[in-house]
Amino acid sequence: MSATRPELENPPEVFYNASEARKYTLSTRVRKIQRDMTLRALELLNLPKEESPTGLNRSALLLDIGCGSGLSGDVLTEQGHAWMGVDISADMLRIAKEDELNYYDMSEAQKQAANREESTLTSSSNLRMDTSHVKWGLIASEEEEEHEADEEDGEASLEDKGVDGPAPGPHMVEVLQNDIGSGLPFRPGTFDGCISISVLQWLCHSTKKGEVPQRRLLALFQSLYNSLRRGAKGVFQFYPSDPNQVHMITHAAMKCGFNGGVVLDYPNSARAKKYYLVVQAGQVAGGFVPPPALTMEVEGEEDSDYEGEEYYGSDDDSEEEGESDEFQNPHSRKRVHVGGRDTSHPHKRARASSAHGQKRRRKDNRPETGSRDWVLLKKEERRRRGYKTSADSKYTMRQRKPRF
Numbered sequence: 243m244s245a246t247r248p249e250l251e252n253p254p255e256v257f258y259n260a261s262e263a264r265k266y267t268l269s270t271r272v273r274k275i276q277r278d279m280t281l282r283a284l285e286l287l288n289l290p291k292e293e294s295p296t297g298l299n300r301s302a303l304l305l306d307i308g309c310g311s312g313l314s315g316d317v318l319t320e321q322g323h324a325w326m327g328v329d330i331s332a333d334m335l336r337i338a339k340e341d342e343l344n345y346y347d348m349s350e351a352q353k354q355a356a357n358r359e360e361s362t363l364t365s366s367s368n369l370r371m372d373t374s375h376v377k378w379g380l381i382a383s384e385e386e387e388e389h390e391a392d393e394e395d396g397e398a399s400l401e402d403k404g405v406d407g408p409a410p411g412p413h414m415v416e417v418l419q420n421d422i423g424s425g426l427p428f429r430p431g432t433f434d435g436c437i438s439i440s441v442l443q444w445l446c447h448s449t450k451k452g453e454v455p456q457r458r459l460l461a462l463f464q465s466l467y468n469s470l471r472r473g474a475k476g477v478f479q480f481y482p483s484d485p486n487q488v489h490m491i492t493h494a495a496m497k498c499g500f501n502g503g504v505v506l507d508y509p510n511s512a513r514a515k516k517y518y519l520v521v522q523a524g525q526v527a528g529g530f531v532p533p534p535a536l537t538m539e540v541e542g543e544e545d546s547d548y549e550g551e552e553y554y555g556s557d558d559d560s561e562e563e564g565e566s567d568e569f570q571n572p573h574s575r576k577r578v579h580v581g582g583r584d585t586s587h588p589h590k591r592a593r594a595s596s597a598h599g600q601k602r603r604r605k606d607n608r609p610e611t612g613s614r615d616w617v618l619l620k621k622e623e624r625r626r627r628g629y630k631t632s633a634d635s636k637y638t639m640r641q642r643k644p645r646f
Contacts, residue, residue, distance in 0.1 A: 247483065253449040258310070258331040267311040267337050276439060279516065280317040283437040283477040286505060286520050286533050302434035305469065307422055307462075307478075308441030312338035318437075326433075327417040328426065335417045423458030425465035432469050436476035442519070443480050446487045459494035463521075467498050472524040476500075479518050485626050488517065493628065495521050501530040508536055614639040 248257050258266065266272055290300050301322050306315050309327025311334045318325045329335055420427065423445050445458050466476060482488045492504060500521035508514040522530045609615035617639050624631045 247443075247481075249444045249447050254444050255330045255332070258334050260333045263311060263331060263333040263337055266334075267313065273313055276313040277317055279439050279479050280314040280437065282507070282516070282536075283314075283439065283479060283518065284317075284321060286477045286518055287435050287437065287475050288533065289435060303432070305426075305428070305433045305436040305466075307426075307436060307438035307466075308444075309338065309417060310334040312341055312417075314437065314439050316341075325416075328420050328422060329417065330419065330421050332419055335419055338417050422462050423453070425461045426469055428465075428469040430468045431471045433474065434471060435474050436466060436470060438476070438478040438480075440479060440481060442478050442491055443482060443487065446483075446490065456490060456494060459491060460498060463495045463498040463500065467500060467523050470523040473522065473526040475502075475520065475522045477518055477520050479516060482517060485622070489626055489628060491519060495519065499523070501525070503532055505533055505535045510537075 248254075251257060289302055301324065304318055304323050304325045306318065306325050306327040309315055309325075309329050310331065312327065315325050315327055315338070327335075327338065418427075422441070442459075445462065446455050448455055470476065478491075480491070482491075488504060495502070500523060502519065502521035505518040505520055507516040507518065520533060609619055618634060621631050621634065
């Protein structure tokens with residue numbers, strides 16, 4: 243049995259305190275999973291390519307919603323992008339800034355010492371000769387110097403061709419502490435794209451009096467729509483607890499003007515299954531083209547490397563088999579054939595089946611028309627489509643006694 247989901251325990255600013263933030267950041271397993279999901283998010287983001295033969299992505303300004311301690315931001319920097327992060331946990335953001343200082347080898351004490359040394363040097367009257375332009379060694383002719391300069395330019399051009407991958411972006415951590423459920427405070431058309439790793443499920447729960455998950459999702463997507471340039475995309479990886487959360491999140495995004503849908507990677511694997519909401523701001527030439535999902539069989543599925551994040555287990559085993567097709571396009575209105583008949587005949591009542599005995603199933607493993615499983619399946623389909631549906635109970639499809 244999987245551990246308790248963190249969003250059910252405490253609010254994110256309380257759950258990710260100093261000790262939990264440090265533990266989360268130092269976990270090698272979490273770092274690997276975060277890296278894999280960030281690379282997948284960049285693949286789904288499908289940023290424009292450079293015109294050079296290398297075919298690398300152009301450097302873009304990206305927004306990382308729920309950046310945490312900067313694990314996903316490190317991947318963005320490696321891929322040559324500049325990024326800004328938003329998170330509600332101050333302890334997580336503090337670790338992200340510490341990593342930036344450690345990268346430049348500049349702690350607070352070192353910066354103060356450097357500032358004092360610089361002030362003393364500028365105030366001193368001793369003049370120092372600038373010898374940076376002085377050449378040391380044997381005197382060579384101008385032709386030899388030109389030949390050496392051409393060789394150095396050739397080596398530099400080989401490095402610029404991207405043989406070893408994209409040039410890393412600036413290692414600057416620009417983060418902002420903000421509750422994303424209240425909106426994003428950025429100017430219109432600021433970002434070329436947006437990614438979010440394991441964040442949206444936190445907005446599906448209310449932790450304070452007066453918080454409404456639907457309103458918080460609308461505030462996030464509306465402000466994000468304004469912050470993205472026209473045609474920019476956003477990729478949100480999240481862990482839904484049930485299909486109702488998937489519908490609530492996608493409905494809020496589409497209501498704010500986004501186009502897109504949910505991409506479900508590895509739908510047949512309990513551990514490797516990942517949900518990605520891919521949205522696009524505004525209409526562009528050619529329309530929105532949904533990216534393909536990963537459906538390959540995962541080798542060694544029992545390995546813990548494919549078990550999602552540290553707090554999320556595989557509690558989706560009880561979901562119906564046909565659910566993945568509905569998640570690919572939650573707004574689809576395709577007819578569903580059940581029992582060899584079309585569901586476009588709502589006047590036909592379902593026949594009650596006995597609760598005892600073997601469950602009736604068709605050859606394609608779908609419940610037979612009129613059975614209790616069939617009624618539960620149809621009610622679940624109606625919930626995913628947003629229709630008002632009565633709740634399930636032990637009395638569903640139970641025959642009443644004659645005296646009733």
